[in-house]
Amino acid sequence: MVRHIFSNLILVWSITFDLYRPGWTHHSKKQSWNNQNLSSVPLDLDVKLRRLDLSNNFITQLHALAVPYLEQLDLSGNQLDLISEGAFGNLARLEHLNLSRNRLSVSLGSNSKALGSLGRLKSLDISMNGLSNSAAELLLRNKSSLDQLKMTGNVLIKLSPSMFRESKGITNLIIEDNLISEIEKQTFEPLSRLESLNLARNNLAFICDFTLHQVKYLNLSRNSLEFFVTREDAALYSLEVLDLSHNKLLYFPILPKLNKLKHLYLQNNLLGALGSEAVMVTEVNFLYQHIMKERIHRKNYLHANWRLMPLAYIDLSFNHFTSFPLETLSLLFSLETLNFSHNCLQHINWDIRNYHNQSQVRQIRFPSLKCLDLQKNSLTSVSPFFLKALPQIDTLNLQENQVQPCGFLMKSLPKIFDLNSSCVAFGQLKTLKHLNLRENYIKILPPTSFQGTSLISLNLAKNNHMVIGEAALEGVQATLQSLIISEISMNSSGLSLPCMPALTNLNISNNKLNKTPGSLACSSLKVIDVRNNAFTSLNCSLLQTLSLNQTAMFISGNKFNCCNSRWLTVLNEMMVRLPDINQTECFTQLRNLTFPEYLEHPSFYCSFKRDGQEIHFGQIIIIVLFLIVLLSMLIGFSRKLCCSQRSFMV
Known part of the structure; x- marks a missing residue:
């Protein structure tokens, strides 16, 4: 045992x-x-x-x-x-x-x-070893079982069929950050299992005959590509993600006629630099004819194949578009997200080919588009016909433009409408839920600016000195959940908000406010941001009402009076988080101090009271001086009385 x-x-x-x-x-x-x-x-x-x-x-x-x-x-x-x-x-x-x-x-x-x-x-990583083409070929001998290969950061300058002759089972191949400027024919085609190919950060100047039917993910970003061309045939391509960002593309890529493409990245190129959409289409047709030695008779023939693509996302940000490519992009029937930010748009006009008579408008649509990012352009006007073409739009980002909301609901378009109208009729976007109008130089937000929409969140920040009309939010007060009106130099007299029962998030920071609107009492606010205003105190009764739902409040950067802080007690009792209380200052007659410092010894800073009211330090000095003078007078009077009694006795 x-x-x-x-x-x-x-x-x-x-x-x-x-x-x-x-x-x-x-x-x-x-x-x-x-x-x-x-x-x-x-x-x-x-x-x-x-x-x-x-x-x-x-x-x-x-x-x-x-x-x-x-x-x-x-x-x-x-x-x-x-x-x-x-x-x-x-x-x-x-x-x-x-x-x-x-x-x-x-x-x-x-x-x-x-x-x-x-x-x-099965997997081999020989990245950053200073390998040349011949050296890489030697190291890849007898690798028939290889599934994943990574050769990033070497000095490969050319890819040929001999490189992968003994490793044809590769499914994931990464040759990023080399010096590759040429890819010989039949280099990747024999790799029948190849699904992911990353050739980013090389020196490729063009892809003139893309034939990789088996590849699902292709990354050619950060090369020097000027064009990407696929021969039109009846073969089905497996391509789902194509990254051509950070290149020198002047034209939209000519993609396989039959493919499974869902994500296309074209940001940081030279698209739009040729001018109008019509010029770009003509040039790319000519390019295809020159490379493939085939004659094209119809305009936009190549891009017509886009109708067959299941593309859901396309990124065209940081390009050089001065006009919106309406016709080409409208061919993408499955497109849900379009990033068109950081371009050079001033207007989105209804420039449609074969459209001369405004009384006979040729209508095109973006039937699936839900998210449109137009941030950081120079937009001043958007054609109402374009807005009408967005039947499913959910999110619209117009930050850092110069658009002005119209103050009326356009129920129907007139037969003849000014396409260069100086305001945007958001009321046409019935499905719109999220709208960002931050920094648009909006001076007046007129009545019923958003009536007709289904807005849930609205960002109006950084429209300096913007005046919010009395009925500006009429029509969305029942649906609005998040409202940002920070950084507009607004004082309390200029802030008039309606009753918004669905409102849960309010940001009124960086203004000149000294009181909160009483209309907030009927909202369901959870988070409030009042930072960097002119508050000396907060409305206790309002906070008690809001505390039923409120979870957090940001308060730093105000001029709170330490000795008038019952509102702080209310928030603490209701267990509302104050994430920035350590950075929040308040003042007394003695000095400014942070709220945590004050809360350690509140009686020391605010101990003198009279009839339930605070007696300030200046009042204390006056009272003390008065008592000293009174005492001096009594002493003087006593001395005189004493002297007169002595003289009488003598």
Whole structure:
């Protein structure tokens, strides 16, 4: 019995010792020696290891590893320049190898032979090793089982079929941040399982015949691409995500006729620099004819294929559009989100081909568009016909433009309408829920500006000196949940809000307010921001009413009176969070101090009261002086009385 207990204790001790040996992170199947300043591989490795992390050390040479069960090995971030030929001879189960950030190009012969022995390898990372084209080819020999390959940050200048001749099973290939300027034909086509291809940050100037039917994700961002052309055929492409951002594109890409594309990234290019949409279409048609030696007879023939795409998202921000490409984008029937921010639009006019008579308007639509971002343009007008073409719009961002809301609801468009109208009739957007009009130089918000919409959130911040009309929010007061009217230099007399029962978030910060509107009492406010105003106190009864729903209030940057802070007691009793109370100051007759300082010794700063009212420091001085003068007079009168009595007795 004793012997049995003793043996069990020894077993528990041995397991515990193994678990807490230096370098061990979990159990005997995983060991981490990363960031240990090692110059060589430790000798006492457990032969049962399955995962070994030796990253970020100073190992320069790698010799035979006696860990036959090893499946994952991380040697990244060392100074490895020599791997002996038999280093991986005992690693028959190794599937994942990370050799990034080393110097494999130094002893290329030995290193390539060592890697050649790893026939079962599934993922390999040889990024940032100074590898040339020929060096990479040597290291990729005998890699038929390879599934994922990463070669970021090397010095590859050209890709050819010989590069991947022995690794045709790759599904995920990353060759980002090299010097590639040319890709030979049939380089990627034999990789029948290839789904994700990342060629970002290279020197590619064009894609003139895209033929990768199997690829789902293609990243060509941050190259020098001037055009992207696909030959029109009946083949189905698997492409779902295409990133062409940060290039030099002058035209929309010519995409496969049949594809599964859902996300298209075209931001930070030169799109729109050619001028009008018609010029861009003509030029891209000419380009296609020149490259493919095929004649096109119909205008916008190539982009007509966009009707077949299930594209849901397109990013056209940071381009050079001076006019909105109405016809091309309206072909995207499935488009839900369009980012058109940071362009050069001044007007969105109804510039439609074959449209000359305004009495016969050719109507196009964006039937699925829900989110439209037009931030940071120079818009002053938006055609009512364009607004009418947005039947499902939910979110509209017009921040940093110059649009002025119309003060009436346009129930129907007149047959002849001024397309350069100086105001925007938001009332046409019946499905609109989120509207951002921040920093639009709006001077007057007229009555019924948003009547007809379904607004839930409205941002009117930074429209300096904006006057809010008495009935400006009429029509949305029942639906509005979030309202931002900060940074408009508004005083309390200029703030008139209706009863908004659905309102849960109100931001009136950075103004000149000294009182809150009583109409807020009928709202369901949860978060209120009154920072950086002129409040000396807050309405206690209003806060008590709001506290039924209120969870947080931001109050710093005001001129609160420490000795008139019953409102603070109300908020504390109702357990309303004050996230910035440590930065909130209040004043007394003695000095300014933070609220936490005041709350530590409130009686010290505000201890004098009279009939329930505070007696300020100046009043105390006057009272003291009065008492001193009165006492002096009494002393003087007593002395005179005493002297007169003495003289009478004499």
